Amino acid sequence: MPVDSDTFRTVLGQWPSGVCVVTTTGPRGAHGMTASSFSSVSLDPPLVSVCLGNHLPSRGLLDAAGRFALSFLGKDQAHIGRRFAGQHPEITDRFAGLDWQLTEGGIPVLADAIAWLDCRVAHAYPGGDHTIFVGEVTDAAMPRVTAPLLFHSRTWGQVADPLPSSLHLAVEVPPGDPLAAVLRQAGSRVRHDGSHAEFTVDGTGVLPPPAWFSAARETGSAVVGYVADAFDPAREAAVLSVLDALTALGCDEVGLTESPVKPASPLQVRRVLQDAIVRVRPAVLRVRLAGGHSLALVNALVAMKSGVAHFDTVAPGAAAGLPMDDLLHLSRQLEVPGPRFSFEE
Structure with a gap:
């Protein structure tokens, strides 16, 4: 018997992850959303995956564009994660006021992200109520060095390093x-x-x-x-x-x-x-x-x-x-x- 969705979501919330903003383009320009369902897939060729809900506008736009980018957020960028997660409905233009640059593939990435990937859609697989997009990485950069933003149990957080093993x-x-x-x-x-x-x-x-x-x-x-x-x-x-x-x-x-x-x-x-x-x-x-x-x-x-x-x-x-x-x-x-x-x- 399948586990109920509320329990499943709560259990998955115990798995901490990094946070990225997925961006693509469409008829009305740039579009983006916050995602934590990102994973590396392969080193040779360089492949990554991201899962998008089938009900989201981003899913159709990304499929049509055939390209997407991922901007990894730093510990001081929770406000960006919240913005692109739709937690600030009063912000009608999520891209406004932030520093963006275009990749060679024409996709916007955060200029002050801790890292970004520019990807071409290589595969799209059905995954229940989501679509699993596998992207071939065509460009990558690390604009700055800082600790990453984390998401755990529906809360934004930072890396808490353990005590050293010795002094x-x-x-x-x-x-x-x-x-x-x-x-x-x-x-x-x-x-x-x-x-x-x-x-x-x-x-x-x-x-x-x-x-x-x-x-x-x-x-x-x-x-x-x-x-x-x-x-x-x-x-x-x-x-x-x-x-x-x-x-x-x-x-x-x-x-x-x-x-x-x-x-x-x-x-x-x-x-x-x-x-x-x-x-x-x-x-x-x-x-x-x-x-x-x-x-x-x-x-x-x-x-x-x-x-x-x-x-x-x-x-x-x-x-x-x-x-x-x-x-x-x-x-x-x-x-x-x-x-x-x-x-x-």
């Missing part, structure tokens, strides 16, 4: 401090010990010359590029641009530094890290948070929930920076394995 520390200790040997024995890195070549990009955005990178690599040192005051809301676009530059230079690790003067808000830490962790791959992303304010451990938790596993800390009793023992206490409470030191027992 890795780089600790700043005074020269000659016996703690350095303990740190190394526990598998943590001691900053400024010569194993890593570090530099910081300040508000001017000036990078070291190519000769600096060549010299660092000749010594066998891992290259770490830091971005100063990385969580200032006014500098968000500039910070992300610097991250792209550091990744292009081939930095082994990229670090984001919180201002010691103006504590960052947890929301801004989350905003920046959501984009940063995607942009810097395959480099390691590390975070250097300020200590001594009430949000220090909250920001550390937000960073861990954003997928950050590498932190710069300071030795207990240091004047500035996030204390190593505070972060380790947090990791134990969250049951995230971190380095263990004999003096902790």
Whole structure:
């Protein structure tokens, strides 16, 4: 006996998916709708599928046009998803006020989508009350890098990264401090010990010359590029641009530094890290948070929930920076394995 439609829809709602806007053209111009029933089909040839309800105008238009495009939405574009899902009936022209560009196939795609595909209809199969369109991808692009928009249980959402599987520390200790040997024995890195070549990009955005990178690599040192005051809301676009530059230079690790003067808000830490962790791959992303304010451990938790596993800390009793023992206490409470030191027992 078939399951009833309400139960079936509720069950399917437990399967999270990305969100895209399907666009095509017709006698009255461009037409689009929000869809989550998208899937990749084949790599060679490149094929994708999308399912459209037979009652929808888009279904007939797409069939007649023989072409369609898919614009994948980012975490900040739920309003576009709602618009093309018909949740704003007061908007009569869904395309108005948004930035569009035409593909070579003549189909509009969102200029600031996180990715888009231009497709030729290769097959159309009946699928109950839907039609399964299989499209051959003729063009594709990724206009910007950010976390995707998700749809789950009839609600718009964002990627919520799990806590890291383990914690890795780089600790700043005074020269000659016996703690350095303990740190190394526990598998943590001691900053400024010569194993890593570090530099910081300040508000001017000036990078070291190519000769600096060549010299660092000749010594066998891992290259770490830091971005100063990385969580200032006014500098968000500039910070992300610097991250792209550091990744292009081939930095082994990229670090984001919180201002010691103006504590960052947890929301801004989350905003920046959501984009940063995607942009810097395959480099390691590390975070250097300020200590001594009430949000220090909250920001550390937000960073861990954003997928950050590498932190710069300071030795207990240091004047500035996030204390190593505070972060380790947090990791134990969250049951995230971190380095263990004999003096902790």
